Amino acid sequence: MPENKEKIAIVGLGNAGLPLAAVAADSGLAVVGVDINAERCRLINRGLNPIPEEAGLGELIAQHGGKNLVATPRFEDAKDCSTFIVIVPLFVDQSFNPDFTIMESAVRSLGKILKKGDLVVLETTFPPGTTDGKVRAWLRESSGLKDGEFFLAYSPERIMTGYSISRLREFPKVIGGTDEESGFRAYQVYKKFIANLHLVSSAKVAEMIKVMEGCYRDVNIALANELFKICTDLGIDFFEARDKANHEFCHIHLPSTGVGGHCIPVYPWFLIKEMEKREQFSFCQLLSASRQVNDEMIEYWAEKILRACIKVDKPLAAVKICIRGITFRSGVKEFYHSRNLALAKLLTEKGLDAYVFDPLLTKDDVEKKGFRYLEPEQADLIFDPFHLTFECPEREAAGQVDRRQV
Ligand SMILES: NC(=O)c1ccc[n+]([C@@H]2O[C@H](COP(=O)([O-])OP(=O)(O)OC[C@H]3O[C@@H](n4cnc5c(N)ncnc54)[C@H](O)[C@@H]3O)[C@@H](O)[C@H]2O)c1
The missing domain is CATH 1.10.1040.10 (N-(1-d-carboxylethyl)-l-norvaline Dehydrogenase; domain 2)
Structure with a gap:
């Protein structure tokens, strides 16, 4: 990595952090990416893209991986950076309360290498007030620095998986500081790699946006x-x-x-x-x-599917149903809170003969998720959750089906 370049660190090289790191590196900044996943770091440093479905990312990683973008599982490797951007996940627990475990661990590790005058910017989506509240407290405790000795800001990641590079280059991005100086400094750094950047009055406003x-x-x-x-x-x-x-x-x-x-x-x-x-x-x-x-929409669709099954000329339990698409959104290989997976599970729980198919998944992938795989052509009834259409090969042959209103 060139010594004379301004260095920034990005903590978390996942679906959101890696495109951001790649775009920053492509703008000429020297980027140290810190991620506890050592295998992912190795791939990036060899110029290999761990998220192939992300359009345009492969080229950037091939060009900058191991050069302008160096990935490491060790926070100490980023200690000579003066700006730290954090983008690790925040989930909700069983009762839908935010679970800060991953975030707290990443922020506290960062605190151990934080120096006077450094800037920290959070990008993970937060309940408003988190940056100036919890994050500030974790940084203070883990770094030993006092308020005012480090700068703190927030800029939400607004990408959409699959389109992250173009979103980072074109979509408006907002940034706000926990105080005026933090906002100003953060804006200056981000301006170097984000074209459509807007400074708002506080980190809390940026969180709320x-x-x-x-x-x-x-x-x-x-x-x-x-x-x-x-x-x-x-x-x-x-x-x-x-x-x-x-x-x-x-x-x-x-x-x-x-x-x-x-x-x-x-x-x-x-x-x-x-x-x-x-x-x-x-x-x-x-x-x-x-x-x-x-x-509750899965209950509604399960009922519709059941009604469609009744019209097939077979005993109900023998009607092979294929849910064609189980990712949470079409074209993206992600399953978190996928209602289509939940629908397939619900049909099975109702005693129906339900299978799944997804053009992004192999039979093995499907079975590893605990579902049964079926090629749509072998099904008696196909439900496409992305278009909300039904296909019933046997009845279609007889010209009896309106695909939208079975
Ligand atoms: N993925 C999206 O489409 C998207 C869109 C907008 C915003 N976001 C925001 O980005 C956040 C992160 O999402 P993601 O999709 O990138 O998650 P992800 O699971 O794809 O990636 C998270 C990365 O953080 C790393 N990590 C975990 N703990 C760490 C630690 N202590 N230190 C360093 N690295 C650590 C993991 O190894 C992983 O590579 C989300 O919570 C959300 O707020 C995501």
């Missing part, structure tokens, strides 16, 4: 799901109605089997749980209801 986006999506998907169910019950084609209802001030989303992934189903809970702690129970009624509507 990301959580708000997730809430907006969850509530609007819940609305679309509810309208879809109502339309279907009334014998109205939802898609035709939506097409003409949408205009500049109305954007009805698409219905689905629910909401999956690390982000949208998790972020509303950050606000719901905080309001519960503050005994402001009435403030999150819409957010709570939306979570419930979206999570």
Whole structure:
């Protein structure tokens, strides 16, 4: 790595951290990537991309891996950096409370190498107030530094898996400090590799921006799901109605089997749980209801599938059902909170003969996840959760099926 270049460290080289590190390295910064996954670090340093489905990342890793972007599992290797960006996961526990275990461990390890005057920027999506609260306290305790001796800011990662490089290059990115000087310094560093950057008044506002986006999506998907169910019950084609209802001030989303992934189903809970702690129970009624509507969509689709099975000319338990698509979103090999996996499981629990297929997975991949694999052509009924369509080869041959309304 060139000695005279400005060096920044990125802690966490996962789906979000690695594209960020690659884009920073491609802008001419010297990047030290710290990740406890030593195998992932080895791959990156050899110029090999551990996330092949991420468009454009392979070229950047091939060009900068082991050169402008050096990955290491040891925090000490980053001790001469003066900016540290942290992007490791934050999940929710069984009761939907944020689980800070991974974050606390990464921040405390970072604290041990933090020096006077260093800047730390968090990117993981947080309940508003976390950067200036918990993160500041962990850094103070682990570094021995006092408030004012290090700078602290927040800039939410707003990528979408599969499109991360283009999102980092084009999509507006916000950044806010826990004080004015922190915000200003963070803005100066990020400006070197993020073109569309916006300084906001505080880290807390920047935290809220990301959580708000997730809430907006969850509530609007819940609305679309509810309208879809109502339309279907009334014998109205939802898609035709939506097409003409949408205009500049109305954007009805698409219905689905629910909401999956690390982000949208998790972020509303950050606000719901905080309001519960503050005994402001009435403030999150819409957010709570939306979570419930979206999570219960698998019950709705299971019922529809059951009805479709009854029309197949076979005993119910012998109808081979294939769920064609089990990732949380189409085209992305991620399963966190996948409602399509949950749907397949629910069908099996109901005693139906359910199988799965996914163009991104092999038979072995499917079986390792505890599901039964079936080529769609061998099924009596295929449900495509990404298009919400049914196919029933036998009845289709007889011309009896409307794919959308079986
Ligand atoms: N993936 C997305 O699409 C996406 C989009 C927007 C925001 N985010 C945010 O990014 C966060 C991280 O998500 P991700 O998808 O990159 O997760 P990920 O699981 O893909 O990657 C996390 C990485 O952090 C590493 N790690 C864990 N503990 C560590 C430690 N103590 N020190 C150093 N490295 C450590 C892991 O080895 C892993 O490589 C999410 O919680 C979310 O807030 C993700």
